[in-house]
Amino acid sequence: xxxxxxxxxxxxxxxxxxxxxxxxxxxxxxxxxxxxxxxxxxxxxxxxxxxxxxxxxxxxxxxxxxxxxxxxxxxxxxxxxxxxxxxxxxxxxxxxxxxxxxxxxxxx
Numbered sequence: 001x002x003x004x005x006x007x008x009x010x011x012x013x014x015x016x017x018x019x020x021x022x023x024x025x026x027x028x029x030x031x032x033x034x035x036x037x038x039x040x041x042x043x044x045x046x047x048x049x050x051x052x053x054x055x056x057x058x059x060x061x062x063x064x065x066x067x068x069x070x071x072x073x074x075x076x077x078x079x080x081x082x083x084x085x086x087x088x089x090x091x092x093x094x095x096x097x098x099x100x101x102x103x104x105x106x107x108x
Contacts, residue, residue: 042056
Protein backbone atom coordinates (compact mmCIF):
# COMPACT_ATOMS: atom_id res chain seq x y z
CA UNK A 1 0.00 0.00 0.00
CA UNK A 2 1.31 3.45 -0.90
CA UNK A 3 1.53 5.96 1.96
CA UNK A 4 3.12 9.29 2.74
CA UNK A 5 5.73 9.32 5.50
CA UNK A 6 6.75 12.52 7.29
CA UNK A 7 10.37 12.38 8.43
CA UNK A 8 10.67 13.27 12.11
CA UNK A 9 13.16 12.12 14.75
CA UNK A 10 13.68 12.62 18.48
CA UNK A 11 9.97 13.10 19.16
CA UNK A 12 9.33 11.43 22.54
CA UNK A 13 6.13 9.36 22.71
CA UNK A 14 4.92 8.46 26.17
CA UNK A 15 2.70 5.56 27.21
CA UNK A 16 1.31 4.26 30.46
CA UNK A 17 4.40 2.12 31.12
CA UNK A 18 7.19 4.24 29.62
CA UNK A 19 8.22 5.94 26.41
CA UNK A 20 9.93 5.51 23.07
CA UNK A 21 11.66 7.69 20.54
CA UNK A 22 13.15 7.23 17.09
CA UNK A 23 16.67 8.63 16.92
CA UNK A 24 18.05 7.58 13.51
CA UNK A 25 16.89 6.91 9.96
CA UNK A 26 18.65 4.16 8.04
CA UNK A 27 18.42 2.75 4.53
CA UNK A 28 18.89 -0.84 3.43
CA UNK A 29 19.16 -2.17 -0.10
CA UNK A 30 16.83 -5.14 -0.57
CA UNK A 31 16.28 -6.64 -4.03
CA UNK A 32 17.45 -3.36 -5.61
CA UNK A 33 14.88 -1.40 -3.59
CA UNK A 34 15.58 1.22 -0.93
CA UNK A 35 14.12 0.21 2.44
CA UNK A 36 13.68 3.03 4.95
CA UNK A 37 13.72 2.08 8.62
CA UNK A 38 14.08 3.87 11.92
CA UNK A 39 16.11 2.96 14.98
CA UNK A 40 14.38 3.64 18.26
CA UNK A 41 14.80 3.19 21.97
CA UNK A 42 12.06 2.12 24.31
CA UNK A 43 12.15 2.68 28.05
CA UNK A 44 9.83 0.88 30.42
CA UNK A 45 10.15 2.95 33.56
CA UNK A 46 6.66 3.31 35.00
CA UNK A 47 5.34 -0.24 34.80
CA UNK A 48 4.08 -2.18 37.78
CA UNK A 49 6.15 -5.16 36.59
CA UNK A 50 9.58 -3.53 36.66
CA UNK A 51 11.85 -1.49 34.45
CA UNK A 52 13.70 -2.18 31.21
CA UNK A 53 14.39 -1.01 27.73
CA UNK A 54 15.49 -2.02 24.26
CA UNK A 55 16.78 -0.88 20.92
CA UNK A 56 14.34 -1.64 18.11
CA UNK A 57 13.78 -1.01 14.42
CA UNK A 58 10.61 0.20 12.75
CA UNK A 59 10.51 -0.47 9.01
CA UNK A 60 8.64 2.26 7.15
CA UNK A 61 8.80 0.55 3.74
CA UNK A 62 10.20 0.81 0.23
CA UNK A 63 11.02 4.41 -0.75
CA UNK A 64 9.21 5.37 -3.94
CA UNK A 65 9.95 9.11 -3.92
CA UNK A 66 12.27 10.50 -1.24
CA UNK A 67 11.63 13.98 0.22
CA UNK A 68 9.36 14.91 -2.68
CA UNK A 69 7.53 17.61 -0.72
CA UNK A 70 7.32 19.32 2.68
CA UNK A 71 4.44 19.30 5.14
CA UNK A 72 2.91 22.37 6.83
CA UNK A 73 5.70 22.36 9.45
CA UNK A 74 8.39 22.25 6.78
CA UNK A 75 9.29 18.60 7.43
CA UNK A 76 10.23 16.40 4.47
CA UNK A 77 7.67 13.88 3.21
CA UNK A 78 8.43 10.73 1.21
CA UNK A 79 6.21 8.39 -0.74
CA UNK A 80 6.49 4.86 0.65
CA UNK A 81 5.25 1.41 -0.31
CA UNK A 82 4.54 -0.50 2.90
CA UNK A 83 5.79 -4.08 3.17
CA UNK A 84 3.13 -6.66 3.99
CA UNK A 85 4.66 -9.84 2.50
CA UNK A 86 5.70 -12.09 5.41
CA UNK A 87 8.64 -13.65 3.57
CA UNK A 88 10.07 -10.25 2.63
CA UNK A 89 9.51 -8.99 6.20
CA UNK A 90 11.40 -12.00 7.60
CA UNK A 91 14.33 -11.49 5.22
CA UNK A 92 14.55 -7.75 5.94
CA UNK A 93 14.29 -8.38 9.68
CA UNK A 94 17.21 -10.82 9.50
CA UNK A 95 19.33 -8.25 7.66
CA UNK A 96 18.55 -5.55 10.21
CA UNK A 97 19.22 -7.86 13.19
CA UNK A 98 22.52 -9.11 11.71
CA UNK A 99 24.61 -6.49 13.55
CA UNK A 100 23.30 -7.74 16.90
CA UNK A 101 22.12 -4.35 18.20
CA UNK A 102 18.40 -4.56 17.43
CA UNK A 103 16.22 -6.96 19.42
CA UNK A 104 12.90 -6.32 17.68
CA UNK A 105 11.76 -5.28 14.19
CA UNK A 106 8.28 -3.87 13.56
CA UNK A 107 6.58 -2.86 10.32
CA UNK A 108 4.43 0.16 9.46
